[in-house]
Amino acid sequence: MKRVRVLAAGLLQLLVGGLAQVGGLYAWRFLAHPAIVAALSLDEPVVTITRRLGVLVAGVLSYWAFVRLYERRPVTELRLRLGWTLVAGVAGALSIAVTIGFLFATRHAVALSWRGFATTGDVLAQIGVAAMLEELMFRALLFRILEERAGTKWALVASALFFGVAHAANGGFSAISLVSVPLCGLMWAGVYVLSRNVWVAAAHHACWNGAIFLSGLPLSGQEGWRAQAPLVSRYQGAELWSGGAFGPEDSLINVVVCALICVWLWRLAARTDPTFPRNGAA
Numbered sequence: 001m002k003r004v005r006v007l008a009a010g011l012l013q014l015l016v017g018g019l020a021q022v023g024g025l026y027a028w029r030f031l032a033h034p035a036i037v038a039a040l041s042l043d044e045p046v047v048t049i050t051r052r053l054g055v056l057v058a059g060v061l062s063y064w065a066f067v068r069l070y071e072r073r074p075v076t077e078l079r080l081r082l083g084w085t086l087v088a089g090v091a092g093a094l095s096i097a098v099t100i101g102f103l104f105a106t107r108h109a110v111a112l113s114w115r116g117f118a119t120t121g122d123v124l125a126q127i128g129v130a131a132m133l134e135e136l137m138f139r140a141l142l143f144r145i146l147e148e149r150a151g152t153k154w155a156l157v158a159s160a161l162f163f164g165v166a167h168a169a170n171g172g173f174s175a176i177s178l179v180s181v182p183l184c185g186l187m188w189a190g191v192y193v194l195s196r197n198v199w200v201a202a203a204h205h206a207c208w209n210g211a212i213f214l215s216g217l218p219l220s221g222q223e224g225w226r227a228q229a230p231l232v233s234r235y236q237g238a239e240l241w242s243g244g245a246f247g248p249e250d251s252l253i254n255v256v257v258c259a260l261i262c263v264w265l266w267r268l269a270a271r272t273d274p275t276f277p278r279n280g281a282a
Contacts, residue, residue, distance in 0.1 A: 010149035017141045024062025056129045085203045092204035093211040099254040108242040112232045119228040131206035139192040151280035160185035170221035172245030183258040190265030218247035
């Protein structure tokens with residue numbers, strides 16, 4: 001009976017947290033921001049900047065408010081840790097660069113021309129905001145609460161599966177995506193476990209995605225951004241190696257690299273945190 005009560009409380013906690021996130025983003029995107037634009041008659045470039053910056057702020061503040069008002073505790077996972085964040089960003093870019101470098105070296109990816117950086121800033125900003133929102137939802141909310149209630153192992157598995165399902169509608173999603181995407185979810189959960197910080201996990205996530213975008217290859221099946229990448233590239237050959245339309249994340253090389261990173265993060269967390277893995281309250 002106690003286990004049922006603990007899990008039920010966890011589900012309610014997840015529901016309230018999810019509603020807080022969605023409600024905060026909705027309120028900004030469809031209520032507050034349009035009102036500000038109309039009142040100040042903002043130009044289109046300013047509208048775009050304020051909309052994206054506001055989405056980021058709304059997501060962070062909604063999570064902060066949920067933790068402070070519902071969980072009634074300090075929001076330690078949102079404290080800025082600049083050094084860790086910078087290291088995580090570099091590590092994220094270098095991690096996927098291993099796969100990208102392999103693809104170009106083996107001619108499974110070919111650079112066709114150089115477009116330049118004129119249009120990259122807008123996309124990189126979108127990537128950064130999207131990475132932070134995903135880390136708030138999948139790691140700070142879903143993984144953290146499941147870990148508290150059911151333990152680390154169940155939280156890792158469940159959050160990774162939900163992360164995979166959330167990307168199932170992306171273009172190019174294939175059988176190997178059923179492995180590669182949850183592995184990415186496990187990897188970012190590992191970064192979160194090691195740092196216990198959302199900004200650190202988001203930096204790794206954003207720089208991983210940013211490196212893929214800069215290479216000119218598909219990013220998780222999203223073709224639209226490729227037209228703004230500085231490098232014009234194409235993938236070719238067997239999809240098992242190139243990743244096909246989903247991008248480098250679906251390459252067998254990346255699956256191996258990602259799995260090794262997950263194992264390394266797990267072992268490092270076990271050495272540095274005596275409470276890891278946690279058993280949960282259920």
